[in-house]
Amino acid sequence: MHNYKLRIQYDGTNFFGWQSQPDGNTVQDEITNAIKTILRENINLIGSGRTDAGVHALGQVANFRTNSSIDRFKFRHSLNSILPESISVISIEPVNEEFHSRFDAKKRVYFYLFTKGKSPFYYKYSFYSTMNSEREIKRLNLISENLLGKHDFTSFARRKTETENKICTIKKIRWSENNKFIIFRIEADRFLHGMVRTIVGTVLDLEKKKNSTEEILNILDQRNRDTAGQSMPAKGLFLYKVGY
Numbered sequence: 001m002h003n004y005k006l007r008i009q010y011d012g013t014n015f016f017g018w019q020s021q022p023d024g025n026t027v028q029d030e031i032t033n034a035i036k037t038i039l040r041e042n043i044n045l046i047g048s049g050r051t052d053a054g055v056h057a058l059g060q061v062a063n064f065r066t067n068s069s070i071d072r073f074k075f076r077h078s079l080n081s082i083l084p085e086s087i088s089v090i091s092i093e094p095v096n097e098e099f100h101s102r103f104d105a106k107k108r109v110y111f112y113l114f115t116k117g118k119s120p121f122y123y124k125y126s127f128y129s130t131m132n133s134e135r136e137i138k139r140l141n142l143i144s145e146n147l148l149g150k151h152d153f154t155s156f157a158r159r160k161t162e163t164e165n166k167i168c169t170i171k172k173i174r175w176s177e178n179n180k181f182i183i184f185r186i187e188a189d190r191f192l193h194g195m196v197r198t199i200v201g202t203v204l205d206l207e208k209k210k211n212s213t214e215e216i217l218n219i220l221d222q223r224n225r226d227t228a229g230q231s232m233p234a235k236g237l238f239l240y241k242v243g244y
Helices: 027-039 072-082 134-147 195-208 215-222
Strands: 002-010 056-066 087-095 107-115 149-152 167-177 181-188 237-243
Touching: 002 027, 027 056, 027 072, 027 087, 072 087, 107 195, 134 167, 134 181, 134 195, 134 215, 181 195, 195 215
Parallel strands: 056 237
Antiparallel strands: 002 056, 002 087, 107 181, 107 237, 149 167, 167 181
16 A cells, blocks of 8 residues: 655635535545546545635645555646646655654644735735734734643634644744735644634734733633634635644
8 A cells, every 4th residue: 555645735715625525615625536536546635634714725735545656746747737726736755654644743834924015916815904013013922922832722713613622732923024924923733723813813902902911811711712802814824834
């Protein structure tokens, strides 16, 4: 049995997320069907984790096992020729048979993109913001840094989630800016459904209200989604990379 690891990019705008579901088109379905067409074999495509509807990816990772030994360069070309323009397989490599893209992942990195000016070219992939103050960025970082480490993130997860374990460890969290963009970047061992977008929305809300930078710790302690802020739109969120 052969096991292959894929690195994937996709524009999530018109997809119902990564994970296969009965009531909408997903990235996982598109790639699975394309692989089946080429290999003429049923396969199980395993992703490193879900991305929600409308969320994009620059470095999603998936793997599948097959009885076929494939020419990975020819296979990638064939795969990309079948897939829609909104999905691209960036690389494919053989891995050991035990490799599991989800369970073997050590970290996931996301970023949320804000534009400082209105632009029709960035509209689909960012959220327009009027933030332009170094003081605002500094306070956003002071608030966010309270989330570093191991915490129960129930307050930042969707109310209806199948995941019982709400413990995540945030390893890095940072707001930065350049001439055109403000970027929120976060790295953790795992994320809950809706967690990143809710963190971003909550931090922005706390900064706007000029609350204590430690107020976010009280939200964590409540373990209640109603105490956190509004979730940000999906269009600005990207799965940047997965580390093993």
